[in-house]
Amino acid sequence: MSENGAHPGEANQRLSDARLMELSARGDSSAFAGIILRYQGALLNFFRRMGADTGDAEDLAQETLIRLYEYRDRYRPISSFPAFLFTIARHARADMLRKAFRSRASGMEEPDECQEDPAVVSSSDDCMDVEYALSRLSEKLKETVVMVIYGGLTYPEAAEALQIPVGTVKSRMFFAFEKLRDLLLKGGFDA
Amino acid sequence: MRNREPVCMHAPDLPALICGGIEPARAAEIRRHAEACPSCAASLADYGKVFGLLQSARLDAPDGRFLQEVMAGIAEGRPSERRSLAVSLGAAAAACFLALILSAAAFDSGSSQGAKPAFPVPSGPTDYSREDETVGRALDWLASAQDPSGCWKPAMHGGRDQYAPGVTGLVLLAYFGSERNPFEGPHAGTVTRGLRYLKSMTGHDGGFQPKGPALVYNQALAAMSLTAASRFPESGVDASDAMRPLKFLASLQSESGGFGEDSLTSQPNSSASTWAVLALSGSGRTGWTEGAESARKAIAWMKGMFDDEGRLGYRVSGDYPFGRAALTAAGAMHLAGVERARGHGAGGGASVMDKVMADLAGKEAVPDFCQWVFAVSALEAAGIDRFRAASVSLKTRIASMQVKHGPQSGSWDPSDRWAAAGGRIYSTAMAALALETALLRGKL
Structure with missing residues (x-):
């Protein structure tokens, strides 16, 4: 804690992502704490809305940030920092799903295009809440809309993280909003 | 649903207008268009609502x-120390639970204690405190949720208050099921107030x-907790306090x-x-x-509820209005208890136990705290290694689902489908009971 009671990371909140990463690479742990404070909420929301339960979402957010720390030397300011971070996040999630698939002899399956999270399904008796609606999107649509809405990425940043053209982000967002419109506003869960 | 074609060529730009993912000049252009295009105007209004939701x-x-x-994870170093989080935490927790179960097996006359486990023993440090911490956090949270009157009010946590006596009994069972003496330590006042409420x-x-x-449900759960309390002289509950609710039941x-x-x-x-059987059997x-004798009569009735596969029906054999999983686990628990009492091990209940394992692993494996409590009891009562391994896996999963941060931490x-009655109080007490293997410990 600093003398004024704030965490050292909070004192860095006015610095840019690139500057914080640069300081982190030089061994300034308070700069990296600033990155954590800035992005922890976005990461947690991203993983949670992608279908992880609360505990797994927190584990994945931690894993992502620890990997980010390990890769701090590799980040170059020419690319978008959020895109860099969420690329790591996607890989962390994919790794966890793969390991879970291998380690559990029973039950869990690799995600397919439109796999529903059973925990989410069961928590939504009226089938009309946001979690359930998101669970009805295909993996690609869900990942795009969750990254933009909850991760706070711009279309170009999402395109970079997802390694797709910006136009594809735009079309995925359109199709996702159309389906969410059906699900959330028109009760079209049978669609 | 197939992706539909946009009605207007500008429609795909509309979400960007809402989400801010578009250049200002282009945004102004699209906005002008939307004002003149009824289709886009309607879509834009709906997208705004979707965005808000x-x-x-x-x-x-x-x-x-x-x-x-x-920061601690970074300091500890990776990847040698911090492996894939889910896997490493799961293995450590599994090791913990496994150790607890195997130590508990020393008291099981019909167990395969001493035999080499037929399932792979999870590697990693054996940390007995980890399970205690998980249950301890649950008990801390439950204490924080107690009403000043001594009861736990489900309506404050997503349930219905008509279940308050039962939910209060359920919470108290979680305290009695823990390794600690409930009348010593930080929760003694909580337990005493809860019991006072039930007596009143x-x-x-x-x-x-x-x-x-x-x-x-109220009658059985409250009676169970009063029965458990009556063993402790400091509880202020005597045998007659428990006997009267049991007789009414x-x-x-x-x-x-x-x-x-x-x-009736x-x-x-x-x-x-x-x-009712769980309460009356004690x-x-x-x-x-x-x-x-009343419990035996109820078990005899339930035996007529099993179908050819060994699954327990709801009102009649083959009746599953609320799904099969919880009742199948309950049936397996009863069978395991009966056969174990006869010294038969899992015996004829083994095929039912396989159904229990399939339910826990299959696509229908949604959260179900009733199923989990009954399944843990059934799997561990069977005294067979592969069933115990399944119980370890289940407990690891339950522990991993505990809320770790924020006001609901613990x-x-x-x-689950039953939470509408007891809300978060119910789910937390049931998870603790499952982790404690409380129904098997002979304390309840």
Whole structure:
């Protein structure tokens, strides 16, 4: 804690992502704490809305940030920092799903295009809440809309993280909003 | 649903207008268009609502502990120390539970204690404190949720208050099921207040209010906790305090042997009967021996509810209005208990146990705290290694679902089909009971 009671990371909140990463690479742990404070909420929301339960979402957010720390030397300011971070996040999630698939002899399956999270399904008796609606999107649509809405990425940043053209982000967002419109506003869960 | 073609060529730009992912000049252009295009105007209005709903589901940022944990993870080093989180935590927790179970097996006369496990023993450090910590956090949260009156009010946590006596009994069972003496340590006052509430709510006839659909559940759970408390002189609960609710419970038994939800007028079902059996089977501790006979009669009724696959039906064989998983686990628990009492191990219940394992692993494996409590009891009572391994796996999963941060830290989200009755109080108490293997410990 600093003398004024704030965490050292909070004192860095006015610095840019690139500057914080640069300081982190030089061994300034308070700069990296600033990155954590800035992005922890976005990461947690991203993983949670992608279908992880609360505990797994927190584990994945931690894993992502620890990997980010390990890769701090590799980040170059020419690319978008959020895109860099969420690329790591996607890989962390994919790794966890793969390991879970291998380690559990029973039950869990690799995600397919439109796999529903059973925990989410069961928590939504009226089938009309946001979690359930998101669970009805295909993996690609869900990942795009969750990254933009909850991760706070711009279309170009999402395109970079997802390694797709910006136009594809735009079309995925359109199709996702159309389906969410059906699900959330028109009760079209049978669609 | 197939992706539909946009009605207007500008429609794909509309979400960007809402989400801010478009250049200002282009945004102004699209906005002007939308004002003149009825289709886009309608879409834009709806997208705004969708965006608002999505935003309303945004979670708060984690508290300060999250930052500390990440920094600690960095300090510990990777990847040698910090493997894939889910795997490493799961293995450590599994090792912990496995150790506890194997140590508990020393007291099981019919167990395969001493035999080499037929399943792979998880590697990693054996940390006995980890399970204690998980249960301890649950008990801390439950203490924080207690009403000043001593009861736990489900309506404050997503449930219904007509279940307050039963939910209070359920929470107290979680305290009695832990390794600690509930009347020593930080929760002694919590437990004492809870028991005082139950005693004050016991009617002259031994019944709890209200006398509605919650009656048998309230009666059974409250009676179970009072029975458990009566073993402790410092509890202020004596045998007669427990005996009266048990006798009232037995009075609700139908001639067929089963129990319905509310009274003799409701059709018996195996769900209510399960809890009644659990309560009545411990009635001998109060000095009232007829309760055990009532329990045997209920079990005999339930035996007629099994189908050809060994699954327990709800009102009749083959009746599964609320899904099969919880009742199958309950049936397996009863069978395992009966066969174990006869010294037969899993015996004929083994095939049912396989159904229990399949339910836990299959696509229908959604959160179900009732299923989990019954399944843990059944799998571990069977005294067979592969069933115990499944129990270890289940407990690891349950532990991993505990809320770790924020005001609900230590609880479990009320995410199963039964949570509408007891809310977060129910889900947390049931998770603790499952982790404690409380129904098998002989304390309840």
